[in-house]
Amino acid sequence: MEIVIIFTIFFYLMSTAGYFAYLFLQKNYLNRAGYFLLIAGFLCNSTAIFYAFLKSGQIPVHNLHETLVIVGWSIAGVFIIFQYKFNLRIFGIYAAPLAAIVMVFASQVSSEPVQIKNIVNNFWLIFHIISIFIGEASFVLAGGLGFMYLAQEHAIKTKKHGFFFRRLPSLELLDTAGYTCIVVGFTMLTIGLATGLVYAKMVWGKFWSWDPKEVWSGITWLLYAALLHGRLTVGWRGRKAAIMAIIGLAALLFTFFGVNFLLKGHHGEFTRL
Amino acid sequence: MLDIVLLGLNHKTAPVELRELLAFSKEEAVSVLGGLQKCPDINEVMLISTCNRVEVLLTTSNSISAVNSVKTYISEFKKIPISKFEEALYMHDGEEAVRHIFRVASSLDSMMVGEPQILGQIKDAYLTAILKKTSGVILNRLLHKTFFVAKRVRSETGIGDHAVSISYAAIELARKIFGNLEGKKVLLIGAGEMAELAVEHLIRNRTGEIFVANRTFERGVELSNRFKGKAIRIEEIPDCLKLVDIIISSTGSPNFVIVSNQVKGVMRSRRNRPIFFIDIAVPRDIDPDINRLNNTYVYDIDDLKGVIEENIKDRSRESIKGERIVDEAVIRFQQWFESLGAVPTIVALRNKIDSIAKTEINKTLQSLNHLSDNDCQAIYRMTNSLINKVLHDPTLFLKSNGCHGDRSAYIDLTRKLFKLDD
Numbered sequence: 001m002e003i004v005i006i007f008t009i010f011f012y013l014m015s016t017a018g019y020f021a022y023l024f025l026q027k028n029y030l031n032r033a034g035y036f037l038l039i040a041g042f043l044c045n046s047t048a049i050f051y052a053f054l055k056s057g058q059i060p061v062h063n064l065h066e067t068l069v070i071v072g073w074s075i076a077g078v079f080i081i082f083q084y085k086f087n088l089r090i091f092g093i094y095a096a097p098l099a100a101i102v103m104v105f106a107s108q109v110s111s112e113p114v115q116i117k118n119i120v121n122n123f124w125l126i127f128h129i130i131s132i133f134i135g136e137a138s139f140v141l142a143g144g145l146g147f148m149y150l151a152q153e154h155a156i157k158t159k160k161h162g163f164f165f166r167r168l169p170s171l172e173l174l175d176t177a178g179y180t181c182i183v184v185g186f187t188m189l190t191i192g193l194a195t196g197l198v199y200a201k202m203v204w205g206k207f208w209s210w211d212p213k214e215v216w217s218g219i220t221w222l223l224y225a226a227l228l229h230g231r232l233t234v235g236w237r238g239r240k241a242a243i244m245a246i247i248g249l250a251a252l253l254f255t256f257f258g259v260n261f262l263l264k265g266h267h268g269e270f271t272r273l
Numbered sequence: 274m275l276d277i278v279l280l281g282l283n284h285k286t287a288p289v290e291l292r293e294l295l296a297f298s299k300e301e302a303v304s305v306l307g308g309l310q311k312c313p314d315i316n317e318v319m320l321i322s323t324c325n326r327v328e329v330l331l332t333t334s335n336s337i338s339a340v341n342s343v344k345t346y347i348s349e350f351k352k353i354p355i356s357k358f359e360e361a362l363y364m365h366d367g368e369e370a371v372r373h374i375f376r377v378a379s380s381l382d383s384m385m386v387g388e389p390q391i392l393g394q395i396k397d398a399y400l401t402a403i404l405k406k407t408s409g410v411i412l413n414r415l416l417h418k419t420f421f422v423a424k425r426v427r428s429e430t431g432i433g434d435h436a437v438s439i440s441y442a443a444i445e446l447a448r449k450i451f452g453n454l455e456g457k458k459v460l461l462i463g464a465g466e467m468a469e470l471a472v473e474h475l476i477r478n479r480t481g482e483i484f485v486a487n488r489t490f491e492r493g494v495e496l497s498n499r500f501k502g503k504a505i506r507i508e509e510i511p512d513c514l515k516l517v518d519i520i521i522s523s524t525g526s527p528n529f530v531i532v533s534n535q536v537k538g539v540m541r542s543r544r545n546r547p548i549f550f551i552d553i554a555v556p557r558d559i560d561p562d563i564n565r566l567n568n569t570y571v572y573d574i575d576d577l578k579g580v581i582e583e584n585i586k587d588r589s590r591e592s593i594k595g596e597r598i599v600d601e602a603v604i605r606f607q608q609w610f611e612s613l614g615a616v617p618t619i620v621a622l623r624n625k626i627d628s629i630a631k632t633e634i635n636k637t638l639q640s641l642n643h644l645s646d647n648d649c650q651a652i653y654r655m656t657n658s659l660i661n662k663v664l665h666d667p668t669l670f671l672k673s674n675g676c677h678g679d680r681s682a683y684i685d686l687t688r689k690l691f692k693l694d695d
Contacts, residue, residue, distance in 0.1 A: 156449060157564060159576045161583060166435075170452035171547065235544025238568040 004048045005069070005107050011041030012076070012100035019092030023167060031089045035080075038096055042076040045103070049073055059129050068106035070129075074137035075099045078184075082141060086177050090167050094144040124202065128195040135188030136252060139224070142181035143249030146242035149174040153239055175237055178245055186224045193217060216255040223248050275316070275613070275681055277411065278336045279370035280343055280362060281328030284384045287361035294353055297322040299401070301350075306405045308346055314339040316681075317409040319402035319416075321377075323394045325384055330374060332411045332681070336366055371415065371606050375599045378419045379426035380433070387432040387588045392423045410685045411613070415606065422602040426595040434591070435584035440471035442580045443551045443572065444478065447519055450549050450570055454478040460517040462486045462510065463524030464496055467553050471521050472500055484517060486510055488524065514539045514548070521551045522558035533562040536569055551577075612694070615671045618684050621693040623664060630656045 018034030021027075048069060052060035060066040079095035082088075148168055155165040168174070196217075197207045208214060227244045230236035236244070284292070297305060302320050309318045309329070318331040329347075333339035344362075348355045365373045376382045378395050399416045402408040408416070427433055436442040444454075451457055458481045461472050472483065483502030486509065487493030493504040505513055507530075514520075514536060524530055536548070545568050552559040552573040564571040572580075612618070634656060638649060671684060688694055 152449070156446070156570055159572070159579065161580060165449070170448060171450050172452035234541065235546070237545050238547060240545075240567065 002107075004044055004051070005103065008041050008044040008048060008072070009100060009103045009107060011037050011044060012072070012096060012103055015041060015092070016096040016100050019090075019096050023090060023093050026167070031092065034092045034096060035083060038076055038092070038099070039080055041099070042073065042080060045069065045073040045076060059126055061129060064109045065106050068102050068109070070133055071137075072099045072102040072106060074133040075102065075140060078134060078137040078141060082177070082181070086173070086180075088169055088173065088177055090169070091141075091144065091148070091177075094148075095141065098140070098144075122199075122202075124195045124199040128192055128199055131188045131195065132192035135185045135192055136256065138181045138185030138188065139245075139248060139252050142178050142185060142245045143252075145174055145178035145181060146245035146249070149178060149242035150239065150246075153242075171238065175241065178241065179231065179237075182224060182227060182245060182248075186221075186228060189217075189221055189224065193221060212259050213255070216251070216259050220248065220251045220255050223251055275332055275334050275411070276336050276366050277330070277332050277370045277415065277610070278339060279328060279330050279365045279373050280340055281321070281326060282358065282361040282363065283326035283328075283382070286363060287358070291358060291361060292324065292327065295322075295327045295347070295351060295358060296324065297327065299397075302398070302401055303405060305346070305350060306402060306407045308350070309343065310405070310407050312339065312342040312346070314342060317412040318407045319398055319412060321395055321398040323391065326377070328377070330370070330412065330415075332409070340364060368603060368607055371610075372599060372603045374415065374419050375422045375602055376596075378423040379595055379599060380423070381426070381592050381595050381599065385437055386585075386592050387434075387437070389427075389433055392420070392427075395419065395423075410682045411610070414609065418602060418606050422599060425602075426598050429598065430594040431591040432588055432595050435587060437581055437584050437588070439467055439553070439574070439577050439581065440474055442577050442584070443471050443521070444474045446570075446572060446577075446580070447475075447549055447551075450547055451518065454480050454519075456481040457518040458482045458484070458516055459502075460484045460486065460510070460513055460520045461496070461500075461502075462507075462520065462522040462530055462558065463488070463526075463554065464492065465523040465553065468521050468523035469496070471551065471553075475519065476500065480519070482516075484513055486513070488526075511535050511539070515542050517548070518546065519549050519551070520559075521553065523553040524558050526554070526558060527556060529560045530558040531563070532560045533566065536563050537566055540566065540568065553577075612688070613681050613684050615680065615684060618687055618693065619664075619668050619671055622667070622687065622691055623660070625691055625693060626660050626664065630660060 015034045015037035018030050018037055022030035022034060049060060052066060052069075056062075059070075061070060075095060076099040079091075079099070083091065083095075149171065151164055152168040152171055152174060155161055155168075156171070200209065201207050223244075227236065227241065227248065230244075231241060282292070282295070287295075297320060302322060305320055306318060309315055309320075309331070314333050314335045316332045316334070318329065321328045321330070329343050331339060331343070344355050344359065347353075348358075373382070374395075378392050380387050380389065380391050383391055395416075399408065399412075402412065436445045447454055447457075454475065455478070457475075459472060459475055461468060461483065464487060476483070483497070483500045484505050485493045485497040485500065485502050486505050486507055487496065488507060490504065490506055493506075496502075497504040510531065514531070520531070522530060531550070540548075547568045547570065550559045550563060550569070550571040552571060555574060557573050559571050559573070561571060561573065563569050612621075634652060638644065638652070644652075667687070671680070671687065
């Protein structure tokens with residue numbers, strides 16, 4: 001199975017190289033090469049997950065290794081769909097290396113599965129995991145778009161039109177794309193949290209147990225809810241939306257990793273080394 | 274030996290007053306071509322005349338007398354003494370003439386490097402020459418290569434990228450903010466050539482409604498009719514800010530026409546949709562503090578000039594790549610052109626037939642083992658004299674002046690007929 005992970009990393013790195021070459025040389029075939037290499041990597045990545053699923057009969061999220069493999073997979077997958085829809089070419093320099101780095105980390109941590117008690121493998125759990133990962137990958141992309149928006153806005157405001165100004169798309173496109181990512185992410189996160197609650201009720205007998213993971217997930221959810229609310233009512237867009245997307249990303253990363261490493265809770269096993 | 278000669282003057286060598294005097298209209302160009310065609314020393318000729326240059330491209334076997342004929346002809350045609358424009362003329366021949374026409378068509382020699390019109394103008398000039406039948410094998414090939422090189426330079430370098438005029442630079446910026454300009458509403462405050470040009474560019478980008486505000490309402494109505502827009506009064510501007518996305522201001526007002534607080538007030542009702550101010554006026558019309566507000570962008574004339582300067586620097590960097598493409602093409606063209614001499618063609622023809630004969634003799638002799646060495650020698654001799662006899666008349670024809678001055682056409686035909694160029 002190691003070999004499939006190595007192929008995945010290889011394709012993601014090649015894709016990264018393609019996107020960076022595109023950044024400098026601006027030749028369209030490089031962008032396409034980056035895209036197809038990423039798809040190739042994604043297929044390898046899917047194979048690895050599917051194999052692990054067949055072997056254990058459960059969604060493979062039983063240790064940090066398996067979790068990171070799914071993180072890389074969802075970033076690549078969401079980005080592939082996103083790129084297909086928006087054709088935001090330069091964005092590959094964010095998503096491809098990110099997927100590659102995550103996979104490299106995944107390959108470096110031990111892959112001994114942790115025995116988890118009290119796991120009931122049912123529809124709610126699978127739904128919970130998949131929608132949470134897709135939602136979080138969307139938020140990761142939204143954060144990246146936020147950075148790009150700020151960079152482009154800075155160039156326009158300060159009237160210093162450098163390397164990135166030429167290559168980055170219009171503010172409007174960055175803003176709409178970021179908004180779309182947040183809407184998708186929020187929808188998936190909501191579904192993920194709801195299914196999680198149902199699952200908790202079924203397995204532990206109560207919806208909410210004030211576990212740190214639950215609390216921080218709730219905080220993240222509220223943050224993105226506020227962002228969307230602001231946009232729909234008073235038109236928080238542009239710079240403000242971009243900054244919020246980045247803050248949201250920070251909260252998300254803390255919820256995902258920070259809570260598990262610093263605080264204790266019932267999701268701890270999934271990121272155990 | 275035939276030569277390609279280019280004689281001309283351009284914006285670098287001649288002041289505009291002189292260029293105006295020498296510029297040829299399309300009709301004039303036709304009759305000039307007809308006249309030059311009659312000159313005994315000129316084989317093929319074409320005339321390029323734009324507002325920045327007048328150039329005559331010709332092939333001749335006597336370049337000095339051909340150049341003199343052209344000078345005399347132009348001087349008589351335009352009724353200007355030769356001495357008046359001789360100083361401004363430059364003359365290139367051979368490789369340099371080829372390089373010059375390549376550079377001109379690729380817009381490397383233009384006043385504004387990378388401007389796209391010149392290629393079309395050369396195409397028109399070539400078309401005129403074709404219709405007048407003044408172009409032949411060499412100019413046809415040269416011009417086709419020219420168009421090819423110009424296209425390559427345009428597509429492989431960034432020579433034509435990014436605006437180099439104020440109004441285009443403003444449109445490019447608007448695109449960086451709004452992406453698609455379709456349906457975006459525009460407000461023009463004041464009037465002026467540059468501002469009106471910018472509005473026209475915007476309309477070409479299919480923007481939405483156009484509002485025009487002017488100190489004198491009548492003038493505003495007049496302008497708005499031109500743009501099929503709507504005239505508003507100066508006092509209505511603050512209300513209008515709620516609607517419009519792009520504001521172009523060019524008034525003579527000594528004070529700011531729009532101040533920061535007015536914009537701050539409307540951002541909420543705009544739901545923070547971005548707003549882009551283009552301030553072409555001196556003194557400025559738009560309060561520069563507006564640029565500090567969220568989702569508002571202000572560019573004044575100096576900012577736009579700065580953008581253009583950067584773009585011009587970029588273009589000249591890119592033109593280095595263009596020069597390399599031109600150099601390559603010149604070398605390749607020269608190879609073809611040199612092959613057009615009579616001697617290399619005759620030699621190539623002879624070599625080809627010799628090698629065919631040699632192969633065939635070897636094949637035949639292999640099956641004729643009973644022949645003595647003397648017999649073989651006789652066969653060789655016979656073949657050689659056969660080749661000499663066959664090639665005698667074509668050789669004389671290609672060497673003689675019986676081609677009526679259009680030797681290159683026959684040489685080209687010979688090379689094609691015997692496939693000598695592989």
